[in-house]
Amino acid sequence: MNFRRARKNEIGICAEILKDAFSSYSFFKVYVDNQKREKVFFDNMMDIWMKNSYKNGTVFVGTENSSIIAVAALRAPGDKDIAFIDCSVKGLKMAAACGIKNLKAFLKMCEASDDACHKLPDPKWHLVLLAVSGRYKGRGAGSSMLHDCIIPYVANNGGGLLTLNTNTQSNRVFYKKNGFYEFDETMLHENGKCIGNWSYKMAVVSGRAE
Numbered sequence: 535m536n537f538r539r540a541r542k543n544e545i546g547i548c549a550e551i552l553k554d555a556f557s558s559y560s561f562f563k564v565y566v567d568n569q570k571r572e573k574v575f576f577d578n579m580m581d582i583w584m585k586n587s588y589k590n591g592t593v594f595v596g597t598e599n600s601s602i603i604a605v606a607a608l609r610a611p612g613d614k615d616i617a618f619i620d621c622s623v624k625g626l627k628m629a630a631a632c633g634i635k636n637l638k639a640f641l642k643m644c645e646a647s648d649d650a651c652h653k654l655p656d657p658k659w660h661l662v663l664l665a666v667s668g669r670y671k672g673r674g675a676g677s678s679m680l681h682d683c684i685i686p687y688v689a690n691n692g693g694g695l696l697t698l699n700t701n702t703q704s705n706r707v708f709y710k711k712n713g714f715y716e717f718d719e720t721m722l723h724e725n726g727k728c729i730g731n732w733s734y735k736m737a738v739v740s741g742r743a744e
Contacts, residue, residue, distance in 0.1 A: 535675060537683035540593040540605070548593065548605040549584040553577060555665035561701045564643065564724045565636035575631035578624040583616070587662055590614040594687070596666075596679050603667045604675045606684055611657040611694060618644060636725075643724050647699055650718035650733040657694035659738075664698075680712050688738045699733040709734050 540548055553576070556562060562579065566572040587593050587607035596604035609616055618641065619625045629637050651660060661684060666675045688696050698714070700706065710716060714734035722729045 535596045535598050535603070535678050535682075537594055537596050537679070540588060540595045542588065544595065544602060545584050545588050545593075546581075547602050548588075548595065549581045551602065551605050551665050551667050552580045552584060552663065554668050556580065559701065560727075561643075561647070561729055564727050564729065565640045566632055571631040575628050578627045578631070579618050582620055582622065582624050582628070583618055583663070586618075586620065587616050590616050591662060592687075594679070594683050596675055596683065598670075603670045604665065604679050606664045606679050607662040608684060608687070609660040609662050610691070611659060616662050639725065643722060646720075646722060647701070647731045650720065651697040651699055651735070654695055654697060654735060657692060659688050659694060659696045661696060661698040676708065677712055685736070685738055689740060693739045694737075696736045696738050697734065699731060701729055701731055703730070706732055 557576070562576055563572060566575045584593075584605075584607075591607050591609045591613055594606045594608070595602045596606075607616065619628055619637070632640065648660075651658070664676060664679060664684075666679075685696065688694070696714075698709065700709065706716065714736050716732055716734055718733035720731045720733075722731050
């Protein structure tokens, strides 16, 4: 697999990979109670998330035979937060599907999920997202994206803490296997539901993890 920074005209392809990867992610289902509205909310959110990741962070793609099979977004120290919503037409569709009250609650939940990572000392990098195309899952693409792209990039640009958070048990296994240290466990109690939230960090220095 080869790695490079994403091009602007590839953001739509990257968003489709996100939609496939996160379609069953319970975190995004807490505040929408209708299947049709849930899809509108989710699809528009993934489009916005990818666009803002490209605008305010650094987006990488992993390719095989010239096709994008993996995508990752990284926020560097000093970068703006990468938002799930903006004032675009897609943002308005999100709000309509979710409702303003629920949308505010969802955004507050997003802030809570990132809280442990935000409190760590700078310089601090944050892996905002990592997704692999469905048919390539389980073939090492995600691990390769971390060790052959993300971690070297951080090391070559000053190093520091590399952080992330996740909400699934399978991802806990994945990030522990790939050398991240789980430093916080929180249960998010939202809209009558309980979601696990786990935060991870890795110290990256001169091309190696400590």
